[in-house]
Structure formats: structure tokens, C-alpha cells
Amino acid sequence: MNIKKVYILEDRGILFVNGVDVKEFLQNIITNDIDKVTDANSCFASILSPQGKYLFDFLIVKHKNGYLIDCEKIQIDELYKQLELYKLRSKVEILNLSNEFVVASISCEKFLKFEGVKSLPGFTTKYREDPIFLDPRKKDLGARIIINLEKLHLSLKKLDLISSNVNEYYNYTHELGIPQKNTHQLKNRLFGIECNFEELNGLDFNKGCYVGQENTARIKLKNKLSKRLLPIKIISGQINNETIQYNNLEYGKILINKDYPFGLVKYLFENFNFNYEYKCGDAKIKIIKPDWIK
Numbered sequence: 001m002n003i004k005k006v007y008i009l010e011d012r013g014i015l016f017v018n019g020v021d022v023k024e025f026l027q028n029i030i031t032n033d034i035d036k037v038t039d040a041n042s043c044f045a046s047i048l049s050p051q052g053k054y055l056f057d058f059l060i061v062k063h064k065n066g067y068l069i070d071c072e073k074i075q076i077d078e079l080y081k082q083l084e085l086y087k088l089r090s091k092v093e094i095l096n097l098s099n100e101f102v103v104a105s106i107s108c109e110k111f112l113k114f115e116g117v118k119s120l121p122g123f124t125t126k127y128r129e130d131p132i133f134l135d136p137r138k139k140d141l142g143a144r145i146i147i148n149l150e151k152l153h154l155s156l157k158k159l160d161l162i163s164s165n166v167n168e169y170y171n172y173t174h175e176l177g178i179p180q181k182n183t184h185q186l187k188n189r190l191f192g193i194e195c196n197f198e199e200l201n202g203l204d205f206n207k208g209c210y211v212g213q214e215n216t217a218r219i220k221l222k223n224k225l226s227k228r229l230l231p232i233k234i235i236s237g238q239i240n241n242e243t244i245q246y247n248n249l250e251y252g253k254i255l256i257n258k259d260y261p262f263g264l265v266k267y268l269f270e271n272f273n274f275n276y277e278y279k280c281g282d283a284k285i286k287i288i289k290p291d292w293i294k
Helices: 022-027 073-087 149-158 166-176 213-221
Strands: 005-009 012-018 043-048 054-063 066-072 093-096 101-106 124-127 130-134 143-148 228-236 243-246 249-256 262-265 278-280 283-287
Touching: 005 166, 012 022, 012 073, 012 101, 022 066, 054 073, 054 130, 054 143, 066 073, 066 143, 073 093, 101 149, 143 149
Parallel strands: none
Antiparallel strands: 005 101, 012 066, 012 093, 043 054, 054 066, 101 143, 124 130, 130 143, 228 262, 228 283, 243 249, 243 278, 249 262, 278 283
């Protein structure tokens, strides 16, 4: 990522969760440990179904007396409803601030120019009252600013940043192997641990119980993880079939089929090879192995 460039992620939404019970409320439902989230650190987390299936993923940032939740905007209304469902009698307030705040992404190199910061995933500071944090999933994703819309252009000018084509950012994150677009297509179709949440610092196996914890822990402890969500590169044709095949054997399924495709792949299947050219309907594809996956 270029140090001068900033990407305005207009397809991200923001919720603000606060109240007397907010910490306990989040701790009981998210896959990560809310105690990790401080003024100096943010985290990546998810909400799973009781069976441990993927529902939502998001970034959590400390803000005033509560937490900002940065989620794909296409999912923000459903996430709001899910949190309201779990709230019950908890003294918690949930606000949708997606029309007031925007998310912008800058390079890690630019982030490290801020005074007092550290090159640690999740490290958080502030600029003109707005949180800036190094992406807690991978530092290569750069840093994010959650900023009030009214201050956006002045802040970018003061920081000497040039707004750039957001497709550059999403092409880059797809190459890194981290899905951020059309994640609603994953809902209830795979286990959270199959989304590589452990490698992306989104799962904490030492915290207490949370929704979906039992199956997640069982897959981990019994070494049952045989499928992963992996990025797909289209060699030719168009993806018009979910099944990924090689020599008439099924090696997985396409789950995200738009723009930046991902598939749930049986990467431990006999004879699986990342160098093969696979078929998906009439399309020819390759399955990409991110360098952060062993």
C-alpha cells in the first residue's frame, strides 16, 4: 500500500455499543476477549451461531464509554438486530452511526509516522479525537481511521493523503486471502474456525463461554479442521457452479462468487495441490494459499 494513498471504505458500517453492562454483554457473545480492547488496542472478532457457524465478523474499537463496531455495511442492519436479540434485559444501548462515521484505510507505513505508535496488530491511537488502529488481523492490511464525516476531508488534507480507487484496496486484501466483500454469502455455510479466524487473531481459546464456543473448541482440540476458506483466482471463464473439481473429484465449493471470490476448500484432501488448475463449472480456477497459513 502506498504511503500517500487513502481508501474510503464506504461499504463499511459502524455501530456504537455502550451502557453499564456493555463489556459483559459483548464478552458473552463474541469469539474474542473484550478485555483486549482498550484505548491502546483494538481487536477482530465474530459472532457465531449456537452450532459454531459463521454469522458476522467485525472490528471492535474502544470509544468513549463504549465500543465502535466496524462491519461490512451490507450486514450492519442484521448485526444490529442480532445484538438487540441478545440484549434481553442488559443495560446496553446500540446505535447505528453508519450515516455519521466513515472508515478509511491507510498504509502501515503511514500509520507508523504517528507519534508513539507501535508496529503491533491492533495498536490504537487517536487523531483529532478519532481512533486510528493497525488492522488486528494482519499488519499488511494497513491501518484504519473511523472518522466523523464532517471532519473527513480536512483530516485527509492535514495528513497529506490522496483518496484512491477503493478497488485497489480490495484487490490487495483478496490477494492476502482475507475476505471483506459480500461476507453475507458465508452466513451459516461454514464453521467460524474454517474462516481462519484463529490465524487472523479473531478467536480466543482461553476466554470463557460464548455463542458457538463448544463446536469451535471441539474442532480445534480434536484437530478436525480439514477445510478452509481460501481465495480463488479465475484463470478463464465465469464461475457459474459452486463445486470445485479436479479429475471429477470434488475439492470444495465456491461460497463468495462476486468480485473477490472465496471457496471452502478441502485442503487436506488426498492429492490436493495448490498448483493444480481446478474446474468450477465452465471456469478454470486456481486456489491461492495465503502465506500466513501453514
